[in-house]
Amino acid sequence: MSAHSATDKFVYHEPGLQHQFEDMGQQEESVTIGMWMFLVQEILFFGGLFTAYLVFRYRYPMAFAAGSNHLDAFWGGLNTLVLIVSSLTMALTVYFAQKGNRSMQVILILLTMFFGSVFLGVKAVEYTDKYNHGLIPVTGWNKKTPAAEPGAHSAHSAKPCYEVEHGGEHTYVNPHGDFLWTDCSLVKTAMDGNFLTSAEKAGYFDQAFAPGAEISADKFRDKVRIFFFLYFVMTGLHALHMIVGLGLMTWLLWTAFKGYYSAEYYMPVEMSGLYWHFVDIVWIFLFPLLYLLGRHFLHTH
Amino acid sequence: MQASDAISTGYGSAKGNYLTNGSTLASWLLTKDHKRIAIMYLVTVSMFFMMGGLYAAAIRLELLTPASDLLETGTYNRVFTQHGILMIFFFLIPSIPAILGNFMLPLMIGAKDLAMPRINLLSLYIYWAGGLLTLYALMQGGVDTGWTFYTPYSTTFSNSYVMAVGLGIFINGFSSILTGLNFIVTIHTMRAPGMTWFRLPLFVWAHYATSLVMILGTPVIAITVLLVAIERTVKVGIFDPAIGGDPILFQHLFWFYSHPAVYIMILPGMGVVSELISNFSRKKIFGYEFIAFSSIAIAVFGFLVWGHHMFVSGQSVYAGLVFSFLTMVVAVPSAIKMFNWTATLYKGSITFDTPMLYAFGFMGLFLIGGLTGLFLGSVGLTVHLTDTYFVVAHFHYVMVGGQVIAYLGGIHYWWPKMTGRMYSEFWGKISAMLVFVGFNLTFFPQFILGYQGMPRRYAAYPEELQVLNIFSTAGASVLGVGLVMPVVYLTHSLVFGAKAADNPWMLPGLEWRTSSPPPTENFDVMPVVTWEAYEFGEENGLDLEAARRSDVVTA
Amino acid sequence: MSDNHEQHDHMNIPKYVGVFLVLVVGTILTYYAALVDMDSIFPGANTLVALLIAFTKMAVVMLFFMHVYWSKRLIWLSAIGSFFWLAIMFAFTLQDYLTRSEGVFGR
Numbered sequence: 001m002s003a004h005s006a007t008d009k010f011v012y013h014e015p016g017l018q019h020q021f022e023d024m025g026q027q028e029e030s031v032t033i034g035m036w037m038f039l040v041q042e043i044l045f046f047g048g049l050f051t052a053y054l055v056f057r058y059r060y061p062m063a064f065a066a067g068s069n070h071l072d073a074f075w076g077g078l079n080t081l082v083l084i085v086s087s088l089t090m091a092l093t094v095y096f097a098q099k100g101n102r103s104m105q106v107i108l109i110l111l112t113m114f115f116g117s118v119f120l121g122v123k124a125v126e127y128t129d130k131y132n133h134g135l136i137p138v139t140g141w142n143k144k145t146p147a148a149e150p151g152a153h154s155a156h157s158a159k160p161c162y163e164v165e166h167g168g169e170h171t172y173v174n175p176h177g178d179f180l181w182t183d184c185s186l187v188k189t190a191m192d193g194n195f196l197t198s199a200e201k202a203g204y205f206d207q208a209f210a211p212g213a214e215i216s217a218d219k220f221r222d223k224v225r226i227f228f229f230l231y232f233v234m235t236g237l238h239a240l241h242m243i244v245g246l247g248l249m250t251w252l253l254w255t256a257f258k259g260y261y262s263a264e265y266y267m268p269v270e271m272s273g274l275y276w277h278f279v280d281i282v283w284i285f286l287f288p289l290l291y292l293l294g295r296h297f298l299h300t301h
Numbered sequence: 302m303q304a305s306d307a308i309s310t311g312y313g314s315a316k317g318n319y320l321t322n323g324s325t326l327a328s329w330l331l332t333k334d335h336k337r338i339a340i341m342y343l344v345t346v347s348m349f350f351m352m353g354g355l356y357a358a359a360i361r362l363e364l365l366t367p368a369s370d371l372l373e374t375g376t377y378n379r380v381f382t383q384h385g386i387l388m389i390f391f392f393l394i395p396s397i398p399a400i401l402g403n404f405m406l407p408l409m410i411g412a413k414d415l416a417m418p419r420i421n422l423l424s425l426y427i428y429w430a431g432g433l434l435t436l437y438a439l440m441q442g443g444v445d446t447g448w449t450f451y452t453p454y455s456t457t458f459s460n461s462y463v464m465a466v467g468l469g470i471f472i473n474g475f476s477s478i479l480t481g482l483n484f485i486v487t488i489h490t491m492r493a494p495g496m497t498w499f500r501l502p503l504f505v506w507a508h509y510a511t512s513l514v515m516i517l518g519t520p521v522i523a524i525t526v527l528l529v530a531i532e533r534t535v536k537v538g539i540f541d542p543a544i545g546g547d548p549i550l551f552q553h554l555f556w557f558y559s560h561p562a563v564y565i566m567i568l569p570g571m572g573v574v575s576e577l578i579s580n581f582s583r584k585k586i587f588g589y590e591f592i593a594f595s596s597i598a599i600a601v602f603g604f605l606v607w608g609h610h611m612f613v614s615g616q617s618v619y620a621g622l623v624f625s626f627l628t629m630v631v632a633v634p635s636a637i638k639m640f641n642w643t644a645t646l647y648k649g650s651i652t653f654d655t656p657m658l659y660a661f662g663f664m665g666l667f668l669i670g671g672l673t674g675l676f677l678g679s680v681g682l683t684v685h686l687t688d689t690y691f692v693v694a695h696f697h698y699v700m701v702g703g704q705v706i707a708y709l710g711g712i713h714y715w716w717p718k719m720t721g722r723m724y725s726e727f728w729g730k731i732s733a734m735l736v737f738v739g740f741n742l743t744f745f746p747q748f749i750l751g752y753q754g755m756p757r758r759y760a761a762y763p764e765e766l767q768v769l770n771i772f773s774t775a776g777a778s779v780l781g782v783g784l785v786m787p788v789v790y791l792t793h794s795l796v797f798g799a800k801a802a803d804n805p806w807m808l809p810g811l812e813w814r815t816s817s818p819p820p821t822e823n824f825d826v827m828p829v830v831t832w833e834a835y836e837f838g839e840e841n842g843l844d845l846e847a848a849r850r851s852d853v854v855t856a
Numbered sequence: 857m858s859d860n861h862e863q864h865d866h867m868n869i870p871k872y873v874g875v876f877l878v879l880v881v882g883t884i885l886t887y888y889a890a891l892v893d894m895d896s897i898f899p900g901a902n903t904l905v906a907l908l909i910a911f912t913k914m915a916v917v918m919l920f921f922m923h924v925y926w927s928k929r930l931i932w933l934s935a936i937g938s939f940f941w942l943a944i945m946f947a948f949t950l951q952d953y954l955t956r957s958e959g960v961f962g963r
Contacts, residue, residue, distance in 0.1 A: 020414035020491075022827070029928075030416040030490040036931055037482045040938040041520045047942045048524035048554050051949055052539065055550050058953055073887065080883045088876040091921040095867065138535040195899075198957070203545060222538060222545040229537040233528070270923075277921045284913045287883075288906035292890035296902060489930065517941050553949045604944055608952065620952035 016265050028267055035271045039278050042241075046282055049234050053289065056230065059199050060223040065294025066186040067227030070135065072126060076291035079122045080283060086115035087280040094273045097256070100263035105256045112276070113249045116242055123239050130228075134180030137228040142177040161217035179228070181221040186297060188215065231290055238286060241279045248272050318721065318818040333418035334821055338425050339404035340719070346400060347788070349391040349432065354784065356384035361743075361777040364770050369760035377760035378445035379461065385448030390470050391432055393704055394562065397569035398515075399428070399480055401711045402508045404719060406484060408812035408819060409502050411493025411828040416486040424479035431473030438465035447758060449559070452540035452551040456532040463533055467526045474523045477565070481515030484508050493811070495830035502810055502834050503579075503592050507572025510596035514561045514568070514603065522558035525551065549615055556607035564603040566700060568596055570663065570707030571638055577660035577710055578642045579835045580808050582649025583845065586835050588641040595634035602631040609678050613687050621680050628678030635671050639664065652845065654806070655729030659710030662737045666702025670695060673748065688758070691751025694744045702740060709736070709787060716791065717801030721818040724794040728786060735783030742776025807845040809836050866926050875920045882913045 021027040057064045089111040096104040134142040161184040174180055187204050190196045196204075204220045205213040252272050255261065261269055319336045322328070329337055359380050363371045372380060403421065407414055415421050438444065444466045446455040455463050488501070488509050528539060529551070538544035540551045579586035586592065608616055608624030616624075642664060651657065673695040677683050686692060717723055746769040751757075755766050762770070804813040809832060815824050837843050886909040894901035919925040924935055 018418075020412070020416065020418060026490055030486050032927075033489050033930060033934075034417060034420075034482055034486045036934045037485055037516055040934050041478050041482070041516045043938040044517055044941060044945075045520035045524055047945055048521045048528075048557075050942070051554060051945050052528070052550060054946055055547060055553075055949060055953055056539075058950070059547075060545070073890075077883065077887050081880065084876065084879045084883065087879070087917065087921055088872060091867075091872050091875075092869065095869070095872065137537050141535075219545070225537060226539055226545060229539055233531065274922055277917050281914050281917055284917070285907075285910050288886050288890065288903075288910055292886065292906060293903065295890040296893040296895070517938075521945070549952070550949075553952070557945055557949075604941065605948065608948065611952075616952045617955040619955035620948075623951060624948075 016260075016267070024265070031267050031271060035274050039274065042278060046234075046237070049230065049237070050285075053230050053234070056223075056226050057293075060203055060226070061294075062186050062190050062196065062200060062204070063220060063223035064227045065297060066183065066220075067224045067231070068291060068293045069186070069295065069298055070133075071231070071291045072129070073291045073295060075122050075126050076287050079119050080287045082115050082119050082122070083280050083283050086112050086119070087277055089115065090273050090276045094266070094270050097261050097266035097269040098263060100261075100266075102256065102259050102261075105261065105269070106253065109249055109253045109256055113246060113253070116246050116249065120239060120242055120246075123235065130232075134174050134178065135228055137179050137225040137232065139179065140177045142174060142179065144177045145174045161215060161220070179221070179225050181224045182217060184215050184217060184220045186294070187220060189297070191215070234286055234290065238279065238282050241282070245272075245276050245279055248275065317820065318816060319821045320721070320818055322821045331422075333414065333422060335403050335407055335415045335418065335421055336719075336819065336821075338421050339400050341425060342395060342399040342403060342428070345429065345432065346392055346396050349387050350396075351788075353384055353387035353392055354781065356380050356387065358777065358781060360384060361774040363760055364762070365774045367762050367764045367767050367770075372760060374760045375445065378447075378758070379443040381758060382445055382447050383439055383443050386435065386444070386466060386470070388700075389448055389562075389566075390473055391428075391435065393566040393700055394477055395428060395480070396708050397573065397704070397711060398484070398508060398511055398565075399424075399476075401573065401708070401715060402484065402504075402511075402569060403480070405715060405812055406487060406505060406508060407491065408718075408815065408823055409505055409810060410488065410491060410496050411811050411824065411830060412487060412491035413822050413824070415483050416491050417483050420479050421483055424476040424483070427472055427479065428476040431469045431471075431476065433469075434472060435466055435469030438462040438469060441465070449555065450526070450529055451555075452529065452532070452548045453542065453546075456529055456540050457536075464530055467530050467533075471523050471526045471530070474519045474526075477515050478519045481512035481519070484512040485516065488512075493828045493830055496811075499590065499593070500830055500832075500834050501593075503575035503586065503589070503596075504569075504572040506593040507568045507575070507596045510600035511565050511568045511572075513597075513600045514565050517604070518558040518561040518565070521554060522562075525554040525558070528554075549611070552611050552614055553607070556610045557604070560607035560610060561600075561603045563696075563699065564599055566704045567667075568599060570704040571596065571635075573707040573711040573714070574642065574660050574663045575638070576810075577656050577714060578645050578664075580714075580806060580810070581654060581657035581660065582646050582651050583837050583843075584645055584649040584835075585833070585837065586641070587644035587647075588637075589834065591637050592641050595637040598634040599631065602627065602634065606631050606678075609683070612680055612683050625678055625680045629675065632671060632675055632678075635667075639668060639671075650846075653730075655724075655726060655733055656710045656714035658730060658733040658737075659706050659713065662733065662740075663703060663706045663710065666698050666706065666737075666740065670698030670700075670702050673698065686751060688756055689751035690747040690755045690757055693757050694747035694751060697744045697747075701744070706736065706740075709733075712787070712791070714806075715812075716794070717805045718812060718817050718819070720795060720798075721801050722794045722798035723801045723805065724787075724798055725790050728790040732783050732786035732790075735779055735786065737783075739776050739779030739781070739783050743773050743780050744776070746770070746772045746776075807843045807848050809843060810834075867920065867923075871920070875916055878916055879913055882909050882916075885909055 017024055017027060021030065089108045093105055093108040093112060096108060130136055131141075132143050136142050161182055184204070187196070187200075190200075198208075201208040201213070203223055204215055206216045206219070207213050249272065252269060255268065319334055322334075323332075329341065332338065359372065360377075363369070363377055363380075365371075369377065403415070406412075441462050444459070444461040444463055446459050446461065446463060450463065450467065455467075488505060492501070531537070532540055532546075538546045540546045540548050542548055575586060575592055605627045606624055608620050609628045612621050612625075673691070677686055677692060677695055713724065713729055750766055750769050750773075753766065755762050801817045803815070803817050805817070806813070811828060811830065812819075814828065886906055889905050889909065890902060892902075894905060918935055924931055
């Protein structure tokens with residue numbers, strides 16, 4: 001650069017400078033602020049769902065704990081780790097973009113895409129599992145199991161609902177693909193421990209405040225269904241953001257491969273990185289709030 | 302540099318302007334020029350406004366007689382819902398920011414364009430997409446839930462096109478978010494040298510506050526409408542109390558956006574009026590910092606008061622008290638603006654041009670609208686007034702008396718800059734008067750009707766309320782004429798109007814220092830700002846009277 | 857411009873890996889913390905611990921992976937402000953739900 005004469009800077013066209021800006025500094029600042037404003041609105045976008053989660057969890061903690069106990073914390077935890085690794089590779093992509101190292105950029109973008117895809121694959125496994133076990137909260141969207149299928153157990157057991165276990169190796173009779181939930185053992189535990197709130201009693205019991213009120217399997221199922229609804233909407237929206245992120249990565253891979261980025265111009269890499277990390281942060285909250293709440297009930301009772 | 306030089310020579314270009322820079326359809330549809338995008342917004346928003354107005358006319362005609370005779374009750378439900386949805390989501394929210402803000406913001410701060418021109422164009426296309434989807438739903442038969450989409454009616458019982466309209470609003474929301482995002486970035490990074498934060502015109506401050514609300518509030522309505530759509534499709538029960546859901550949660554989420562949304566509508570209007578009051582009093586605005594920060598205060602406090610829409614919906618009494626108290630607090634920044642505008646007028650050299658008439662209209666009507674808002678914000682009184690015509694009158698005083706009048710004032714004020722033509726001042730004044738008179742005749746009787754107990758959203762009412770309803774319908778006809786007239790004489794002025802001078806009002810703002818209409822790049826050279834906002838003075842060559850005497854500008 | 861170009865002096869590969877390890881430890885910690893019944897100490901203790909860990913992880917990601925630590929005050933403000941607005945939404949919604957059963961219309 002030092003070999004260039006002073007007049008060179010007037011003919012030198014900075015890569016990627018848009019017409020409305022005076023110089024790269026102004027453009028970089030604008031793009032950074034713009035991206036952060038976008039992330040602010042994304043936070044509020046997810047915030048509406050978190051508010052819904054908060055309200056329902058405050059009202060029906062046991063239903064939420066019961067639902068959560070039936071999510072697979074292994075897959076959830078694995079996905080958290082996968083996403084954290086992808087965040088690391090993304091951060092390193094930005095680092096090597098700043099260094100102007102094209103081949104490392106391409107490798108790391110590929111790795112980021114790989115881990116992002118693994119995350120989505122695990123989600124697909126989990127969703128399939130929910131489909132097979134009648135845990136999708138929409139009538140008719142679950143696996144339909146005709147009554148005649150050998151080895152099928154009746155969902156409507158003669159036993160009280162708190163002695164029926166959900167899930168496991170059973171195949172339930174579910175001819176219409178309903179949301180199936182028969183296990184209310186957790187409510188029984190809470191009732192025996194006398195820590196049900198009156199709102200919960202009203203939510204789970206028939207004639208909640210009459211003496212000898214019984215747990216109603218149907219009423220409890222409706223509350224658990226809300227948990228699973230929120231689970232699917234929140235993780236679904238997150239997965240949608242992951243898919244958008246993968247699209248972004250594909251474009252980034254192409255442009256990085258073509259060598260568009262240099263130590264002077266790497267804004268698109270950095271901005272994509274911000275988005276990717278944001279999606280990671282959402283999952284950092286979703287994991288404990290959806291998978292781990294009430295987990296200790298499984299171990300202490 | 303002498304300011305007078307700057308004003309007489311200007312930063313403008315004689316080489317051509319943004320209107321002559323390309324005349325093909327593609328040069329408009331693929332433009333990245335904020336001015337052309339604003340013009341396209343102007344055309345579309347006006348169309349939605351006229352459609353919303355037709356629905357309003359249908360409502361007023363139906364209410365001419367006590368019986369439900371012109372419209373069936375079911376049809377009436379759809380008509381007032383469509384009126385609300387078109388007016389709120391497709392007129393009030395985009396009108397000032399997307400038209401006047403889009404056009405003027407870069408000019409006012411001395412930028413070549415908004416920071417993200419392509420995102421600006423994208424927001425227009427998103428607006429069109431959302432609008433087309435909503436129009437499609439309206440042609441299919443529309444929606445009858447009220448613009449508030451209250452659950453469980455909207456999710457479970459309504460047989461109308463809730464999904465399509467909801468999706469239209471969901472899409473349209475992102476247009477609003479992108480506009481807000483663009484404005485915030487632009488104001489932060491695109492200001493010309495010397496244009497410090499406290500030299501910004503108050504219109505820009507108002508848009509900064511509006512953009513904050515857009516970014517922080519709109520995503521919440523998006524997710525809420527999405528939940529309603531999912532609930533309506535798959536019947537999970539999240540908003541259905543029969544199976545454990547919670548309709549009050551919907552109201553919390555809905556009003557978390559929709560209350561701040563009224564500040565999206567009114568704050569830009571306040572920005573326009575700050576410009577008009579100061580510029581047509583030819584006096585530096587009184588209490589610049591107070592007006593600027595009261596905009597930000599309204600944007601922040603506006604998020605803390607949404608529960609006053611839910612006083613009688615089953616919300617807890619304590620929450621009602623807190624929301625009621627904060628509602629009183631949010632009146633303070635609005636009052637600060639009113640006092641400062643009044644103080645600006647004091648001893649000013651006021652000229653009664655058309656935009657100033659609108660500004661005066663705004664001050665009176667917004668005062669009434671704001672003060673009746675305090676009635677509705679007090680927990681006790683609102684039990685009597687909830688869902689009556691008192692509420693309808695209140696928000697029309699704020700939305701029409703405030704926002705629409707400010708919008709019209711702004712359109713008239715900047716029309717010579719936007720088009721390069723002067724409209725007929727005579728007809729402008731007539732229409733401003735008609736709007737003011739017609740508006741009051743339409744909506745003042747509704748305060749009385751509401752206080753007497755006439756509920757909103759009904760096609761029929763008791764016979765003893767007919768007299769006031771006739772007044773109201775008569776007023777609506779006058780208002781209608783007053784609103785159609787600008788369309789006629791403004792369009793007329795495009796062809797037959799006198800050519801406007803670069804600075805027809807002799808004002809110090811940066812937008813008046815380029816040519817009318819501005820060149821595509823806005824300024825031929827990068828402007829350097831050496832003056833404070835609203836810095837008048839004859840030594841600056843800004844003597845309007847002298848200019849008019851010597852025919853430099855048209856009167 | 858200069859701000860951005862100074863950034864890569866602040867972080868290097870060992871530091872990025874260090875941040876990554878903090879996140880991994882946080883994930884493992886949050887899993888095992890959920891298995892312990894802390895709710896018997898006081899109700900909500902499990903959730904509190906889970907959220908504290910999540911907030912720590914978030915802070916680390918934002919500060920170092922997203923370079924907020926070296927960014928302008930406006931970026932800090934927007935990061936903090938967005939969570940402040942979330943807090944407004946949560947708090948003002950909950951002030952309704954938490955006080956439903958109190959006052960004149962309560963039990």
